[in-house]
Amino acid sequence: MTPATTPGGASVPPVTARQRPGRGAGARPLALARFLFIAVLALELILRARTEAPFLTVGLLWAAVFAAVTALAITLVAGLLPGRARDVAVGLALAFLTLLFVSQLIYYDIFGTFYTVFSATNAGQVAEFAADIVGKIAENAWWLLALSVPLLVFVGSRFRAGPRRRASWRQQAVTAGMLVLLVGGALAGINLGDRGQNSAYDTYYRDQHPVTAVNRLGLVTSMRVDLQRNLLGLGGEKAPPAAVAPPRHTPDGAVTEEPPADGARQTSGARGEPEREAAPEPNVLDIDFDQLAAEEDDDELRALHEYFAAREPTVQNEQTGRFEGYNLVFVTAEGFSHLAVDPEVTPTLHRLTTEGFRFTDFYTPIWGVSTSDGEYVATTGLIPKSGVWSMYQSGDNAMPFAMGNQLGRLGYATLAYHNHTYDYYRRDVSHPNLGYDYKGLGSGLDVTPTWPESDVEMIELTMPEVLEQEPFHAYYMTVSGHLQYNFGGNFIAAKNRELVEDLPYSEAGKAYMATQIELDRAMELLLEELEEDGVADRTLVVLSSDHYPYGLTREQIEELEGHEVDDVELYRNSLVMYAPGMEPVTVDEPVASMDIIPTLSNLLGLEFDSRLLMGRDVFSDAEPLVIFSDRSFLTDMGRYDAVAQEFTPAEGVEVPEGYRQAISDEIDRRFYYSAMILDRDYYGVVVDR
Incomplete structure (x- = not known):
């Protein structure tokens, strides 16, 4: 083809098919958008396959829709750049997405959840887990390679391609129009669809559970929503509906009448005439929530006052003050079960x-920031706020009900x-604020x-200091039980390896037991020190876990359990509340780690306000709720699976109409108001006022 010339005689390169305006040129941005859509959707599907998330759900549809939104957004931004700069921008976007999905897959494989934007921006100490991360990268090599395919395909194709012109304004307008229509349609669909718990609407507009959000919306969108809500402060959650008491019931499911308004009950007097016994004292502080609400101009604070005014306090009972004046040793044990x-x-x-309080149905649910x-x-x-480190965020707040x-x-x-790095998870900020040296x-x-x-x-080094003065309260956060459960990279497992060699378990099961032997020996030493110092008979020992041992696979947990484990039993655990010489007491109703503080406060005879805590005193008449x-x-x-939206009644129980929905509504309120206590320093408003 002969080059054309300008009127001045200069030659002009011929117009090739690649450069010629028309259908091919106009299609190029959409061709890029199509490729990016396929790439992002492929990343979402690979992540779902590796994390065993369901495929045949409406969540897959929304993941596809938002994959298209992401593809159009990248195309629109890249279209502002010429030639190679556009390729670089798209390549960087794909590289970022690939790294995001790779890191989330590895994180999920270790912790059983996805990290939040807040965690990603506070991950300076991740290098301490470098060996664990390297091991997981090796285990997931093929999955990581699959996640890298879209980026590799794009890079390879760009090397072979010639120079390209900047996208025209017409092309940009078409891309922008499609983006606006798709975003508008997606938001309309979300708002017009199901608004129940764990729906797309729920996860888009309300407090997120990371795994559910990824399942419902896809990873890219769930992290974008997390970013705008928790780091940028956009799109705050609205208060749930006002509280309505759930139907009262007896253990056999029969609905009962409401008790007398003053809480008293009638008994027969000496002459057969009914008389009224004094109502038991409620566990409350002198806080007039109604008056505070009437005087409050701030809508959020007024809603908080009104919610806590409506909550029924627990009352004192036969266990109130049983250990009043006792010393307290409180242990949160890493991975204990x-x-x-x-x-x-x-x-x-x-x-x-077995010799203290026997909690036969105790659970430690796992939350977004695990430990x-x-x-x-x-x-x-309290319930942690999703998307942040609630313990760290509470470091400037009033925390009057912490034991310290x-x-x-x-x-x-x-x-x-x-006994690990003192400022990990910024405990150097949170724990002094909980009242501790x-x-x-x-x-x-x-x-x-x-x-x-x-x-x-840790016990050897600290007990002499603890025992120097009485009364004392010592709080321990242990680390010996930490994953990974193997004998190669886990010092504690290797230390106790000979003690577990004959156990009938896999290497992971043996290694886990070896780490727990270290905790067992630590508790043995603690009890010996208390006994030798003469304070054992006036010391209450409490031990619970931060979470179940998720460093074990489901199959390995079932190996230790001896039978198959469902999604609820996975979180079953042990709670220790023990004082030497006490008569064992069995508690066979459902109990959770959220109940520890109100229960301890009652046992120690402390003045606290049960309305301001999301757990309950397990010895009160408050109905159990995990x-x-x-x-x-x-x-x-019974039990309710909020993801499958299925309620399974307990055997032989007749469930009152509206019971499940009433409990779910109350749970929504507890999530919301727990977050508001954190965000608004509410205890500082009503307790430390």
Whole structure:
């Protein structure tokens, strides 16, 4: 083809098919958008396949719709750039998405959930888990390669392609118009569709459960919503409807009448005439929520006042003050589970769980930030806010019901210890605010820096300080039970390997038991120190877990359990509340880690307000309620799977009409108002006022 010339005689390159305006040129942005749509959707599908998320759900439709939105958005932005700059921009976008999906897949494989934007921006200490991450990368090599295919295809195709012109304004307008129409249609569909728990609407506009959000909306959109809500402060959640009491019931399911308004009950007098017994004292502080609501101009604070005014407080009972004046040792044990309790292998843990309060139906739900959120629930009685580190975020708030603050006000020495890096999850901020003189590795606690560190060594180093003055309250966050459960990279497992060689388990099962032997020996040493110092008979020992041992696969947990485990039993656990010499007491109704603080407050005879805690005193007449992070729940009436939206009544129980919905509505309120307590420093408003 002969080059054309300009009027001045200069030659002009011929117009090729690649450069010629018309159908081919106009289609190029849409061709890129099609490729990006296929790429993003492929990433979403691969992640679902690896994490075993359901495919045949409406969530897959929304993942596809938002994949198209992402593709058009990248195309629109890249179209503002010329030639190679456009290729670089698209390549960087694809590289970012690939890294996002790769890191989330690895994170999920380790922790059983997805990380949030907040966690990603506060992940400076992730290098401490480098060995675990490398191991998971090796295990998932083929999955990671599959996630890299779209990026590799794009890079390969761009090397072969010639130069391209900047997209025309007409092409940009078409892309922008399609983007606006698709976003508008998606939002309309979400708003007109199901608005129930865990629906697309629920996860888009309300507090997110990371796994459910990814399942319903796709990873890209769930993280974008998380970013705008928790980091940028956009699109805050609206308050749920006002509380309506669920139908009351007896254990056999019969609906009962409401009690007398003043809480008193009638008995027969000496002459056969009815007389009224004095109503038991409620566990409340002197807070007039109604007056506070009437005087409040702030809508959010007024809603908080009105909600807590409507809540029924628990009342004092036969266990109130049973351990008043006792010393308290409170342990949150990394990865502890009833699976680790064995009369031969872990005799001290067996003693603690059988000779104190016996909780036969106890659960430790896992939350979005695993260990830190589990610790937050156990030490505050509140539900963590999704998307942030609630324990760290509470560091500037009033936290009057934490044991350190409650007992510190009574003159107790209040000490807290963690045998791993002292500022991990910013415990250096949160734990002093909970009322503790806090020490950890690198700040006052000189344990040997192995991985993980020894619980036994932590007890050896700290008990002399704890026993220096009485009354005392010592809080421990252990680390010996941490994953990975193997004998190659886990120092504690290797240390105790000989003690588990004859157990009939896989290597992972044996390694897990080896880590729990370290906890068992630590608790044995703690009891010995209390006994030798002469304070054992006036010391209450409490031990619970931060979460179930998710470092084990479902099959490995079933191996230790001895039978198949369903999605509720997966979170079943042990709770220790033990004082030497006490008569064992069995608690056979559902109990959760959120109930620890109100129960302890009652046992120790402390002044607290039960209306301001999301758990309950298990010895009160409050009905049991175990809440899971996806808003499923368990009561003595049955269990509800909020994802499948299925309620299964307990055997032989007749469930009152409207019961399930009433419980679900109350759970929505508890999630919302727990977050508001954190965000608005509500305890500082009504308790420390």
